[in-house]
Amino acid sequence: MERRKFLKKSSIGTAGVFSTSLISSCQEKTKDTSALIDEAKIIKPIVVCTWNFHNATSKAWKVLNSGGNALDAIEQGVMVEEADENNQTVGVGGRPDRDGNVTLDACIMDKESNCGAVLCMQNIAHPISVARKVMEDTPHVMLAGKGAEQFAYEKGFKKANLLTEKSRQEWLEWKKTSKYETIINIENHDTIGMLAIDKNGDIAGGCTTSGMGYKYAGRVGDSPIIGAGLFVDNEIGGATATGVGEEVVRTVGSFLIVELMRQGKSPQEACEEGVKRIMAKNEGRKDFQIGFLAINKKGETGGYCVHPGFTYSQYTDEGQINHPTESFIKA
Numbered sequence: 001m002e003r004r005k006f007l008k009k010s011s012i013g014t015a016g017v018f019s020t021s022l023i024s025s026c027q028e029k030t031k032d033t034s035a036l037i038d039e040a041k042i043i044k045p046i047v048v049c050t051w052n053f054h055n056a057t058s059k060a061w062k063v064l065n066s067g068g069n070a071l072d073a074i075e076q077g078v079m080v081e082e083a084d085e086n087n088q089t090v091g092v093g094g095r096p097d098r099d100g101n102v103t104l105d106a107c108i109m110d111k112e113s114n115c116g117a118v119l120c121m122q123n124i125a126h127p128i129s130v131a132r133k134v135m136e137d138t139p140h141v142m143l144a145g146k147g148a149e150q151f152a153y154e155k156g157f158k159k160a161n162l163l164t165e166k167s168r169q170e171w172l173e174w175k176k177t178s179k180y181e182t183i184i185n186i187e188n189h190d191t192i193g194m195l196a197i198d199k200n201g202d203i204a205g206g207c208t209t210s211g212m213g214y215k216y217a218g219r220v221g222d223s224p225i226i227g228a229g230l231f232v233d234n235e236i237g238g239a240t241a242t243g244v245g246e247e248v249v250r251t252v253g254s255f256l257i258v259e260l261m262r263q264g265k266s267p268q269e270a271c272e273e274g275v276k277r278i279m280a281k282n283e284g285r286k287d288f289q290i291g292f293l294a295i296n297k298k299g300e301t302g303g304y305c306v307h308p309g310f311t312y313s314q315y316t317d318e319g320q321i322n323h324p325t326e327s328f329i330k331a
């Protein structure tokens with residue numbers, strides 16, 4: 001029996017879902033639903049995202065709570081940050097590259113491991129939505145630069161000015177020294193990576209960023225790279241990253257974390273191991289921040305970072321929670 005039909009028959013309503021093993025056990029005894037309800041492991045919808053983006057998780061939660069799927073929740077949730085001019089690491093208002101151009105990266109992944117990404121795309125306010133279109137409407141996973149922008153126009157996206165006056169003034173100030181250095185929890189702060197589980201128990205994720213401020217033209221970090229900035233396996237869980245993307249790419253961070261969960265680690269343990277792997281390749285370095293966030297199929301979450309300061313937001317039917325995380329380097 002198909003899972004959706006079973007849920008309807010079992011009159012659980014939309015409160016949660018059974019684990020796969022329970023679904024098969026129920027297939028054998030569909031009449032005795034009350035016993036199954038007792039045994040059932042109910043998974044509640046949940047959304048988590050990097051940093052304190054309560055408006056984003058609230059939006060995603062509204063989608064989940066009204067029965068929407070995890071993919072829609074992710075897209076609509078992260079769009080809140082893409083549209084927020086005050087967030088200078090995502091979408092409109094993002095810091096430009098060293099030439100003064102705002103270039104955006106984003107990716108999205110669904111419960112069937114379908115994925116889409118745009119890299120280094122200019123003039124489009126919602127790269128997450130373009131990434132979704134790449135996933136759904138093309139045979140490809142990634143579109144970059146002019147090609148991504150052209151594709152967006154073909155799909156009806158409008159040209160937008162992404163460089164706000166504030167970001168432009170800061171860039172002009174930066175040009176006086178043109179020194180490229182990441183500032184922990186500042187320049188690499190605020191990329192949004194989001195993971196959600198919907199009422200069917202399905203997981204989706206998304207990640208969107210303007211990347212490192214004043215980067216080389218054409219630079220792409222981890223955020224739009226499936227496996228690095230984001231990875232989802234609907235059987236296991238999902239992970240996402242924020243921080244210096246070059247370091248996350250070197251260990252294929254988000255994929256690593258999902259694989260560690262597959263081997264039995266909790267989301268928290270997996271994030272800690274992910275950061276440790278990176279630090280093992282960077283002995284003595286203290287000049288970069290990375291934060292990992294993970295969720296497993298049961299709705300357990302975890303986060304860990306290199307330096308103190310990384311937090312993540314969560315929304316469930318118990319409300320909004322902000323989680324500070326432990327760090328590899330202590331304060």
Ligand code: ASP
Nearest residue numbers: 188191211221242243245
């Ligand atoms: N991970 C992003 C990148 O390297 C930056 C960030 O998280 O702010 O492009």
